[in-house]
Amino acid sequence: MEPLRVLELYSGIGGMHHALRESHIPAQVVAAIDVNTVANEVYKYNFPDTQLLAKTIEGITLEEFDKLSFNMILMSPPCQPFTRIGLQGDMTDRRTNSFLHVLDILPRLQKLPRYILLENVKGFEVSSTRDLLIETIENCGFRYQEFLLSPTSLGIPNSRLRYFLIAKLQSEPLPFQAPGQVLMDFPKIESEHPQKYAIDAENRNNVKKIEPNTCFDRNPQCSGKDTILFKLETAEEIDRKHQQNNDLTVQMLKDFLEDEVDMNLYILPPKSLLRYALLLDIVKPTCRRSTCFTKGYGSYVEGTGSVLQTAEDVQIEAIYKSLTNLPQEEQIAKLSMLKLRYFTPKEIANLLGFPPEFGFPKKITMKQCYRLLGNSLNVHVVAKLIKILCE
Structure with a gap:
């Protein structure tokens, strides 16, 4: 035609x-x-x-x-x-x-x-x-x-x-x-x-039922009879994330990650770690989920997208439970063991389906990259x- x-x-x-x-x-x-x-x-x-x-x-x-x-x-x-x-x-x-x-x-x-x-x-x-x-x-x-x-x-x-x-x-x-x-x-x-696409109807329906909450996942404090676990998230949220990570029709995040990343550029600063520790949506490379990346990613922490735990052998729950009554410096030291970093612009572009040849001109700053990707589709x-x- x-x-x-x-x-x-x-x-x-x-x-x-x-x-x-x-x-x-x-x-x-x-x-x-x-x-x-x-x-x-x-x-x-x-x-x-x-x-x-x-x-x-x-x-x-x-x-x-x-x-x-x-x-x-x-x-x-x-x-x-x-x-x-x-x-x-x-x-x-x-x-x-x-x-x-x-x-x-x-x-x-x-x-x-x-x-x-x-x-x-x-x-x-x-x-x-x-x-x-x-x-x-x-x-x-x-x-x-x-x-x-x-x-x-x-x-x-x-x-x-x-x-x-x-x-x-x-x-x-x-x-x-x-x-x-x-x-x-x-x-x-x-x-x-x-x-x-290797997706069956039943699994798609499962994703559909939980989807409206995931794009603005802010790990809200629970109310009523819900139980607060080691972070500010409810038992229902923990169960939802567990279901997502066990959905074998969805790829692992590691398939979208860059091989070599300069951790100094993307590591979460200590102040952010301490202030937002209980609100972070933390994922590992083997996870099959991440939250919606918004234009504020990289500049703001809460509700702007997931962060990646690169120390995969460290147990996150053990780290969080050990924070109680510790002075701030020791809390930061404990949280730093997780080696949390932001996803790179290239990794977010990969998750958004942009082809390998897609790129940004050198004069575009990292903040601008995140903003543009957050506004994209x-x-x-x-x-x-x-x-x-x-x-």
Whole structure:
């Protein structure tokens, strides 16, 4: 078939473009658009031949959109207006303006695109902006399906629950369409090799049931009859993590780690160890889980993502139970025995499904790398949705 002409809105560091490549659908990105100058540097570094427009989307006219002559839109609008830990300003948040402009432009295009894929945070599905999106694409004649999906359902040991919508311009319903439902799993597609992801339905359902809590796992203090264990987490949380680590359909973290890491760059500083010891989500290379990495990772500790215990032979529970009544210096010495470090940007990129050749320009700082990755998406999840949408 003729290669699709793809418009990539809110292109960021190119997660959608990488997913398009991974899907093997014949396509060309005719333009990528983003206003973030640092993200654009990374995008240009990885896709030097793609037309990149460094401008606001609401500043692009109907005529300019028409000139691009695209038949597929990939987009990941700003999530801050909808995130559960934000103000949830929805349409009143000015960061929604660019997406409202897209919805205003869409019905007036000379030629409607055949395909749309949108990604956002959990919470978007109950927003007024989502309602306007659905109303707009229905009026244009699109058939659509909404999802809440996490990479764990593809065997990837990272919880990153996200909202997705795929839409196709056609009169017939999509074969897997479930009107009024947000699906928590991928539909089957005929061309897919049955063993490709090595996930069975029962295990996927198990992941699905616990997923909504894992992306914002902050190890909260327990209440009521729950029992506090050696850290500030409940018996229920311990059991959930144990289930995740025993799910053999999910890969171990060690498959995504770099071989050689300068511990001096990534080790948790003593002050952080002491202050956040009871709140850290600690994983080992043999674990089959990690929490959602956010843009604050590396700068903040609580709730921004898991940290890696590199001293695998040290028993974490024994260390924590020995801290009682010790002076601060000795507590730090004990906790240091775990050799806790941050995941490197490359390791987070690996967990997000970016290919081995993906990289950052040298002038991009480590803090900027973490911030950009925290705002990105999982490439494998999007690639599979693109295949489902186009096949």
